Amino acid sequence: MPILCLVLILLLGGTAEPHSALSLLAPMSQRGMSSNSMSTLVWDGENLWAASGSGISRSLGLPSTALDWIFFTTEDGLPSDIIPGLALSAGRVYASTASYLDDATSYTLDYGTGIVVSEDAGASWRPLPLDRAEGLANICWQLAANGDTLWAACWNGLVAHTFPSGLAVSPDGGATWEFPDVSELLGPSAFAVAVRGAQCWVGTGHGVGKTIDLGHTWAASTYESSDLGGDWIVALGLPPGDTLSAWAATRRIPASDGSGAYGTDGVSFTRDGGVTWDNPEALEGVSAWDFAFSGDTVWVATEEGLGFSDDNGTTWALMDIDSGLPREIFYSVVMVGSRVYAGSSDGLVWSLDGGATWEVMLASQPQGTLDTPTTYCYPNPFSPGRDQEARIRYSLGNACRVFLSIFDFAENEIRMVVDGESRDIGSLLYEVWDGRDDHGRIVPNGTYFYKLRTDRSSLPTFGKIMVLD
16 A cells, blocks of 8 residues: 555544544534544634544634534534645635545545535535545645635545646635646645745655746756755645745655665755755654744654754754653644644643643543443554554543453454553553564554453453554
8 A cells, every 4th residue: 555545544543443532522512622643733813723533623712621622523514534634714624535445444545535615613514626636546635725725735546647637726715726737847646735925835756846826837846956855745834934945844765666765754944945955964764744933943743753943943852751742653733822732643732831841632531431441542553663552542430450452353362461450540541552462573464453351340342453564
């Protein structure tokens, strides 16, 4: 399966059986955050919006707790709860949606289910007419908007590309669409898009493109032509007020002839409009997903944590987990005045003091009933070969001893994770499985099951975990 699909599955995942975080929130009130993993964060001037694999969340002003949120799902008119792209402009909220090709296995995120818009702060949604954001391998990864102009970066097929270009632009809020053909310069598929005034920057599998005339003419930056760190661009960041600067998250690309790979996972930035690019050595090998800016301050959300520079990228530091920051993958970051919000694989974090200390917000937790725990697992699927761990979160109505086992599809027990250890009453409990069996070997890709029970109940709780490397 395509590498970006795997990454996006892990990014948008969090679904677990038999209970998910979403199912535990009150469906009538829709109050709270939709997920502990937020892939995109956008500030509209009054509220924070967040996209996840469990719907769209909107804060009620500046959020300080999980109760400062409401969320929207398929019950509110979204075609799917999986939201790869989110953009705000002119009082509208745009979202791209996607689904798994096989709902029974949730194995591969390959199907686009279109783009929708809300003009009433999420209360209702209507579809936009963009055919290349629908169907097999036609997912719209990212959206960007400025005024009535809306841009969409779409995957656009596998080997036989469905359309000449995966890039689309609408000058009228999505009512009609034009399709700038950048395939000769940058290939047929687009993975990232960002706008600043009249500028639009697009990230593709063959570099970065920039246009100032709605896509009629383009300037291209590539690994070979401009010292870009890599040609596969999965995220872009444009500092406000600086028309010549741009930031790009790059990925290593395997050579087509199988001889190796070129480029690197890392971050590249330009200060001359894309003519030349710098690649900070401190971020080489780091998989970045998002950027945020304020003056000379740059934040980058990465799979190694939150990166921070206070001198416009000259020097870098990773935030210290001793400050309260979880040791998790970060997918999104946004600055709201002096506050920093970041979406991780285990909750939304925020800081009032430039990252010196952090608070963590979590979606509603499972509520234990007496001695039988209620559980959910995330990220799900997960990739132990990339040093990821699955967390089985649960709560207990009474202090008791806990037993947690992992089984393969043939119902063979392959790992005893917790064997009768004492746990206190609480709603923030979790156990960690590193994807290895009792012999310390990483298990093969596939479907696994966990069984969680206590010594106070004869009724265990079961759940499914997908391993994908």
